Amino acid sequence: MDLQIFLLLGQDGITSGAVYALLALALVLVFAVTRVIFIPQGEFVAYGALTLASLQAGKVPGTVWLLLAAGSAVAVLDGIRYLREGRYGKLPPLVIFNVGLPLAAAGALLVVPPDSLPLAAQVALALALVIPLGPMLYRLAFQPLASASVLVLLIVSVAVHLALTGLGLLFFGAEGSRTPAFTDISFELADTPLQGQTVLVVLASAVLIAGLYFFFERTLYGKALRATAMNRTGARLMGISSSMAGKLSFTLAAAIGAFSGILIAPITTIYYDSGFLIGLKGFVSAIIGGLASYPMAAFGALLVGLLESYSSFWASAYKEVIVFTLIIPVLLWRSLTSRHVEEEEE
Amino acid sequence: MKKTLLAALLSGLATAALADINIGVTLSATGPAASLGIPEKNTIDLMPKTIAGQKVNYIVLDDASDTTSAVKNARKLISEHKVDILLGSTTSPNSLAMIDVAAEGETPMISMAAAARIVEPVDAKKSWVFKTPQNDAQMSTAIVEHMTNSNVKTVAYIGFSDAYGEGWSNEFSKIAEARKLKLVANERFNRTDTSVTGQILKILAAKPDAILIGGSGTPAALPEKALKEKGFKGLIYQTHGVANADFLRVCGKDCEGTFLPAGPVLVANQLPADHPVRKSALEYVTKYEAAHGKGSVSTFGAHAWDAGLLVAAAAPVALKKAQPGTKEFRKALRDALENIKNLPAAHGVFNMSAGDHLGFDQRARGMVKIEGGAWKLVK
Numbered sequence: 001m002d003l004q005i006f007l008l009l010g011q012d013g014i015t016s017g018a019v020y021a022l023l024a025l026a027l028v029l030v031f032a033v034t035r036v037i038f039i040p041q042g043e044f045v046a047y048g049a050l051t052l053a054s055l056q057a058g059k060v061p062g063t064v065w066l067l068l069a070a071g072s073a074v075a076v077l078d079g080i081r082y083l084r085e086g087r088y089g090k091l092p093p094l095v096i097f098n099v100g101l102p103l104a105a106a107g108a109l110l111v112v113p114p115d116s117l118p119l120a121a122q123v124a125l126a127l128a129l130v131i132p133l134g135p136m137l138y139r140l141a142f143q144p145l146a147s148a149s150v151l152v153l154l155i156v157s158v159a160v161h162l163a164l165t166g167l168g169l170l171f172f173g174a175e176g177s178r179t180p181a182f183t184d185i186s187f188e189l190a191d192t193p194l195q196g197q198t199v200l201v202v203l204a205s206a207v208l209i210a211g212l213y214f215f216f217e218r219t220l221y222g223k224a225l226r227a228t229a230m231n232r233t234g235a236r237l238m239g240i241s242s243s244m245a246g247k248l249s250f251t252l253a254a255a256i257g258a259f260s261g262i263l264i265a266p267i268t269t270i271y272y273d274s275g276f277l278i279g280l281k282g283f284v285s286a287i288i289g290g291l292a293s294y295p296m297a298a299f300g301a302l303l304v305g306l307l308e309s310y311s312s313f314w315a316s317a318y319k320e321v322i323v324f325t326l327i328i329p330v331l332l333w334r335s336l337t338s339r340h341v342e343e344e345e346e
Numbered sequence: 347m348k349k350t351l352l353a354a355l356l357s358g359l360a361t362a363a364l365a366d367i368n369i370g371v372t373l374s375a376t377g378p379a380a381s382l383g384i385p386e387k388n389t390i391d392l393m394p395k396t397i398a399g400q401k402v403n404y405i406v407l408d409d410a411s412d413t414t415s416a417v418k419n420a421r422k423l424i425s426e427h428k429v430d431i432l433l434g435s436t437t438s439p440n441s442l443a444m445i446d447v448a449a450e451g452e453t454p455m456i457s458m459a460a461a462a463r464i465v466e467p468v469d470a471k472k473s474w475v476f477k478t479p480q481n482d483a484q485m486s487t488a489i490v491e492h493m494t495n496s497n498v499k500t501v502a503y504i505g506f507s508d509a510y511g512e513g514w515s516n517e518f519s520k521i522a523e524a525r526k527l528k529l530v531a532n533e534r535f536n537r538t539d540t541s542v543t544g545q546i547l548k549i550l551a552a553k554p555d556a557i558l559i560g561g562s563g564t565p566a567a568l569p570e571k572a573l574k575e576k577g578f579k580g581l582i583y584q585t586h587g588v589a590n591a592d593f594l595r596v597c598g599k600d601c602e603g604t605f606l607p608a609g610p611v612l613v614a615n616q617l618p619a620d621h622p623v624r625k626s627a628l629e630y631v632t633k634y635e636a637a638h639g640k641g642s643v644s645t646f647g648a649h650a651w652d653a654g655l656l657v658a659a660a661a662p663v664a665l666k667k668a669q670p671g672t673k674e675f676r677k678a679l680r681d682a683l684e685n686i687k688n689l690p691a692a693h694g695v696f697n698m699s700a701g702d703h704l705g706f707d708q709r710a711r712g713m714v715k716i717e718g719g720a721w722k723l724v725k
Contacts, residue, residue: 005551008543009543009544009547012544015541016541166376175381175590176565176592176596178567178596267541269567269568271538271564271565273378274538274540276538277536311544312535312541313548316535316544317533317534319536
């Protein structure tokens, strides 16, 4: 192994690490706020990438119909509640957001061929189609169980993952897709070629992480999420709605997932079930941060990315084994160094 | 008394249904092998609804590319649906696991998976088992021949880290060694990997003249893209597992000049007019594309079609000996399958015998080159 190979592998590892870092942050966020171990995180990666790919192929992506169905279900569930409680003023925004906007998107897609739009509009449309699925999922699958045990939430999370994977196969087919690169620039760095797209992935991840930091430190909603993460009951007493916090964290998680998917779609082929493994690696990184620390999770993600890259060079057949075995020493170290706090019963 | 009445009623119902020929199908229409299983499932819909005047029922189950489910499906089809013949499954591990069930139920089975071990050697159990895809060994030989003719001395292999990739690695390294080709690197990658940079760098460090990629469907495009990115100038070979339109769509111009062995159905309209397979292959292509749109045909669906042709050829012979739904019929069907001679199909010409339950020869394969985003038959 010479220096060039070493650098190329490092570059590859950092690129994957940047994506894992985003997913790890989303997992930590969702777990801290709602105690859900969010297995379907990876599905948003696949949905984001494949929705963009089918828009570019000039097809109406199946996500539109899923969005419409989930939105209608949310509107019916919440609508009944508002009617019972007599809060009629809440009905129009509820219907407009959950049914009206997806209908408008579906109508627009049927009228305007999506492949004629500029790339930026396609990306925006893909994000707009996938991100609302996050809060809808929370409303449908997790909000009714918000006070259930972590185990029950995990089981629901696995069920949601399986349902989304199955729907992904139905919507996008078994074969993968790749979208055209956002940029064709390539650099030379220490005699090593560097693709513009890779730089874009790392840069975008860094910007997004900085944005999240700003959101949590400087905005009211970010502080509300942090408060909920620290103490749910206390936050509720201060007037922070836990279902609002849950929806917000799922929206962020869906946005991060869909965005990562769109970032990596040009450098690799994405399948309807690619998300699971990517999400799982994000999960390993989040475990390194104890599902609580954001900087440790980001560090863990880089570690996973680099480990994956170098082990694919040395022992490609055992690559996944090596990456997932990493979790054992990490768990051992964590259980030896940190005190175990019994979960509070509500 | 009530029980016997019920039993009599049930058996009455059963005999009424038994007049038809029942074909049990288990396919991998979901899970990792879905890109192979879905065209196969579409093909089942195109199969004849009557054979020699008898109505044919197809009972199609999905095994989700999972071995346990395939076995469960096979048991269910035999014991509950009383099928006369089993078709499936899509993948080699699934098909291998079903052999015991088929033999135990004395039901003939036609697999659509590639591994030679499914039908070789023909023993007491495997005497019930037939298959339609070309053996890996046949395809490996075609690749190795093409390599030696192109003056390739050293070759590297990168394949899936599953049964498909391992199978090809074994077959290919055996044949390559016999033909004095040196295998300088042997790497693995996963179907859903997002990067193969590490493996490709290792392969390039070994400086091979040619590289064989052992993957199926669009995932096999990833190593080619990485190779082009890193400036590999040698020959690139794929296996027949990539032969569908999606592969060309995903791989795009990265795959120009790639060679692969394939069944004649892939290039049916380029076959010479006197080619024995041309007519039967074109028939399948026309039928499939009429139902699913132009350019939708893949070689995987054609394996299912060939299985259907085998049944359609064997069933009339068996019907002369026994009634469908009986043990005798299943036995007669097996015997008739074994005696099929000169049956032109989509992938080749079947010549079954007691020692060969595949029955394909050289006519079942050809080398194909990707040129201008399309498959071109190499003369």
